[in-house]
Amino acid sequence: MADDLNLGLLLFIPYRHMESAVLAALREHGHDLPLNQARVFQRIAPGGSRLADLAEAAQASKQTVGSIVDQLERSGYVRRVPDPDDARAKLVTVTAKGQEMVELSRPVVRAIEATWTAHLGPLRARQLRAALTALREITDPYAARSGRG
Amino acid sequence: MADDLNLGLLLFIPYRHMESAVLAALREHGHDLPLNQARVFQRIAPGGSRLADLAEAAQASKQTVGSIVDQLERSGYVRRVPDPDDARAKLVTVTAKGQEMVELSRPVVRAIEATWTAHLGPLRARQLRAALTALREITDPYAARSGRG
C-alpha cells in the first residue's frame, strides 16, 4: 500500500484533515459538534432535506439519522418543518444558529483550501476541484435530488 | 452548498463510493467486513503497524482500535506479533487470509478507477491522483511513519 495507495484512501486522507480542522475551529467558537452530527448536517440542502434523503446520503438507517437530527434540533441547529408537498414528510432545515455555524466554517474551509492551493499551485488546485466535481456526477447518488429548494 | 461544495465533501463523496463498492464486492466473496474494521484494516502498513499508530491514523482511541483489531483477529484477517524493536509493543500484521482479501479488492478498485478514468479522461485522472498524492504530504500526519517494513 505504501506509495501506491488506492484512490479511495487518497481521497479520504485530505477529507479527514479538512473535517477535523473545521470541527476544531467550530469547537473554539462554542459549537461542539460530534462527527456523526456534522456529517448529517453538511448534507442538508439549502431548502431543507427529508430524513430519508439524508439517510441515503449519509448511508445510514432512518432511525440513526432521525436520532442525529433530534440532537441537532435540541442544540438548535436545525428544525423540522412540514413538507408542503407531502403531509407525511418533514423537511429538516437549517436554523439561524445553524446558518451561523455554516458561516463560521466558511473561512476555515477557505484557509485550508488556500494551504492546499499553495502546496499544489493554482493550476493543479483548480484542476483538482474540477476533477472532483466531475467525479461527483458518477459517484453521488444523492446529487440528483440535492437541489431541493 | 449546492453547486459549490467545499473541497472536503467533494473528496468524501467519491471516497464513500469506492469504499461501498469494495465492501460490497468483498461481501459477495464471503468477507463481511464492517466499515469500522475496514477503515482500520486498510491502514495497516505492509510490515505491520502498531496499535497506537493505527489509532492515530484512524483518529480513534487506542481502546476502540484495540477492540476492532480483536475482531479482525478473531476473523483471522490480522495477527498480533511482538515488535522486535520494543517489547511493550505489538505489530498488527495481515495474515494470509487478510492478504487474500487485499488481493480480492484490488481488481474492484482498479475497475472503479477505470470508470473514473473513463469519465475524466486519462490526463485528468492522472492529474487527480498526482494532486491527491501531493496533498497527502501536508494532510496525513501518519504518512511519515507509515513506511514501516
Place this chain on the structure above:
DNA sequence: TCCGGATAGTCCGAGATTGGGACTAGATTA
C-alpha cells in the same frame, strides 16, 4: 546502576450509537 517519568497495550464499565421490527399517518394506485 538505579530511579522517575513517559509510552504501549489491555481491562473495565458506563454512556452513546445503531438499526431491526413494528406502528401511525398520509399518499398512491386500481
Place this chain on the structure above:
DNA sequence: TAATCTAGTCCCAATCTCGGACTATCCGGA
C-alpha cells in the same frame, strides 16, 4: 373504496466508543 406503498417515529437489544486505571517496558539523568 380498498389495497398497497411511503415518511417518519417508537421501542429495545446489541454494539460501539472512550475515559480512567493498570501492568509491562523503555528511556534519560544522576
